[in-house]
Amino acid sequence: MSQQKRVRVRFAPSPTGPLHIGGVRTALYNYLFAKKMDGDFILRIEDTDSNRFVPGAEDYIIDALDWLGIKFDEGVGIGGDFAPYRQSERKEIYKKYVDQLLTAEKAYISFDTPEELDEKRKEINNFQYDASTRLQMRNSLTLSQDEVTKSITNGENYVVRFKIEPGEDVLVNDMIRGEVRINSSVLDDKVLYKSADQLPTYHLANIVDDHLMEISHVIRGEEWLPSAPLHILLYRAFGWEDSMPAFAHLPLLLKPDGKGKLSKRDGDRLGFPVFPCDWIDPNSGDRSSGYREAGYFREAVVNFLALLGWHPGTDQEIFSMKDLVESFSLERCSKSGAKFDFEKGKWFNHQYMQLKSESELTDLFIHELKEKHICTENKMILPDFSGKKACVSKEYISKVISLIKERANFINELWDQSIFFFERPETYNEKSVQKYWKENTSILMSELIDILEDLSNYNDGVRMEETVVKWITEKEYKMGAVMNAFRVSLVGEAKGPHIFDIVTLLGKEETIFRVKKAIKALK
Ligand code: GLU
Numbered sequence: 001m002s003q004q005k006r007v008r009v010r011f012a013p014s015p016t017g018p019l020h021i022g023g024v025r026t027a028l029y030n031y032l033f034a035k036k037m038d039g040d041f042i043l044r045i046e047d048t049d050s051n052r053f054v055p056g057a058e059d060y061i062i063d064a065l066d067w068l069g070i071k072f073d074e075g076v077g078i079g080g081d082f083a084p085y086r087q088s089e090r091k092e093i094y095k096k097y098v099d100q101l102l103t104a105e106k107a108y109i110s111f112d113t114p115e116e117l118d119e120k121r122k123e124i125n126n127f128q129y130d131a132s133t134r135l136q137m138r139n140s141l142t143l144s145q146d147e148v149t150k151s152i153t154n155g156e157n158y159v160v161r162f163k164i165e166p167g168e169d170v171l172v173n174d175m176i177r178g179e180v181r182i183n184s185s186v187l188d189d190k191v192l193y194k195s196a197d198q199l200p201t202y203h204l205a206n207i208v209d210d211h212l213m214e215i216s217h218v219i220r221g222e223e224w225l226p227s228a229p230l231h232i233l234l235y236r237a238f239g240w241e242d243s244m245p246a247f248a249h250l251p252l253l254l255k256p257d258g259k260g261k262l263s264k265r266d267g268d269r270l271g272f273p274v275f276p277c278d279w280i281d282p283n284s285g286d287r288s289s290g291y292r293e294a295g296y297f298r299e300a301v302v303n304f305l306a307l308l309g310w311h312p313g314t315d316q317e318i319f320s321m322k323d324l325v326e327s328f329s330l331e332r333c334s335k336s337g338a339k340f341d342f343e344k345g346k347w348f349n350h351q352y353m354q355l356k357s358e359s360e361l362t363d364l365f366i367h368e369l370k371e372k373h374i375c376t377e378n379k380m381i382l383p384d385f386s387g388k389k390a391c392v393s394k395e396y397i398s399k400v401i402s403l404i405k406e407r408a409n410f411i412n413e414l415w416d417q418s419i420f421f422f423e424r425p426e427t428y429n430e431k432s433v434q435k436y437w438k439e440n441t442s443i444l445m446s447e448l449i450d451i452l453e454d455l456s457n458y459n460d461g462v463r464m465e466e467t468v469v470k471w472i473t474e475k476e477y478k479m480g481a482v483m484n485a486f487r488v489s490l491v492g493e494a495k496g497p498h499i500f501d502i503v504t505l506l507g508k509e510e511t512i513f514r515v516k517k518a519i520k521a522l523k
Contacts (some may be wrong), residue, residue, distance in 0.1 A: 007039025043075030425492025
């Protein structure tokens with residue numbers, strides 16, 4: 001029977017702030033599992049805790065997942081057969097289920113004030129509201145029906161608590177962690193409903209909605225594992241055992257260094273984002289940085305996160321979303337925590353940078369170039385350096401990118417690697433000059449200019465190189481003495497791609513101009 005059940009999974013964040021990168025991974029695994037199983041993926045917003053509600057958080061979650069290509073079939077902002085999907089809009093629905101438990105005497109009403117509870121905590125070590133203490137408290141189990149009714153009509157605040165029978169073995173059969181057994185005696189009588197705001201708590205709303213929305217699998221972070229026995233007992237109390245979803249609790253994301261859970265502070269300390277997108281705290285105005293604004297490609301973030309807690313069983317590392325859907329399985333998720341190796345995240349970005357088409361990279365880089373006031377509308381392939389800033393063509397930019405992309409992890413690192421393709425060196429790096437511009441260098445460079453003047457085919461880097469090397473050999477010059485000084489002339493320092501690749505792109509006129517300029521400046 002359970003085999004035929006349609007796969008329906010949900011991502012159920014509480015809008016209490018920006019979505020942490022661990023939450024993004026939970027959403028991703030739910031999505032991959034749903035797509036793999038031809039099922040439905042639902043976005044449910046769990047906003048019944050009004051004290052912790054943060055404006056903007058819901059929009060942020062939707063925006064971040066949309067950026068990453070984690071798409072929902074149903075939910076907030078999309079709609080669907082089980083709408084509404086925002087729990088604050090489902091108030092009336094929950095009330096009925098609270099009453100059902102009360103009538104069946106599986107829950108009870110309690111009036112204890114925070115002060116009374118504090119008092120008890122002082123009196124009893126490790127106080128827990130459960131079978132051992134509930135009869136000492138002010139609740140519908142100890143008060144008469146009349147007293148209860150009177151308190152309620154007088155407007156006294158109350159909560160509804162789940163009446164957990166002690167001594168019962170609860171078995172969580174987790175798809176990742178295996179069997180986790182717990183005795184109900186260790187659980188407390190959790191609050192399911194608060195009269196003060198007429199809202200259910202997370203536990204009740206979560207179970208009722210999973211049931212009503214026909215959720216088949218609950219895939220969520222490990223921090224929710226301790227709640228699972230309680231959730232199972234709630235399913236039993238409602239008589240919904242047959243439709244109980246399967247559980248899969250994902251391993252924690254751990255600090256890159258040392259032990260413990262990854263936190264925002266680790267990101268600040270080691271300089272990497274722990275959020276998918278930038279987040280501005282609505283109260284403090286503080287900005288927390290996100291992967292999107294830090295220049296990561298969505299594919300890289302998805303790929304990186306997919307492998308933090310799941311293993312394909314092969315040594316393949318690069319996975320498109322489509323590949324991930326094909327390969328994903330909960331069986332291959334690991335029990336133990338996954339170290340958040342952010343250097344690996346950069347590595348993935350580097351890989352995707354190399355995989356991107358030249359035209360896509362060009363479009364992205366043009367954006368940066370415009371900010372540097374480089375004109376990108378040149379009609380000629382050769383760059384025009386006659387103005388203050390170069391004017392270049394799309395084709396030229398694309399060729400520059402193909403020469404340098406191997407050296408960059410991010411689009412915003414391309415400029416540093418390629419500035420000399422867009423601006424003439426105005427100054428020359430002191431160290432490079434000291435090392436490579438000697439007494440006789442200017443003479444060497446003047447001779448080189450003669451060779452360069454004679455060269456005709458500037459499109460053929462290999463031929464040019466042969467000619468120059470031949471001249472150096474015949475003259476018995478040192479290869480390094482010529483080539484390094486040539487490089488300093490063109491680039492301004494001793495870095496950059498293969499020198500004749502640079503020459504090919506700059507063209508005859510600009511190459512010779514720069515060598516002359518260097519001679520003048522460095523003589
Ligand atoms: N609202 C819970 C959260 O914020 C959902 C936990 C679950 O998936 O059951 O993570």
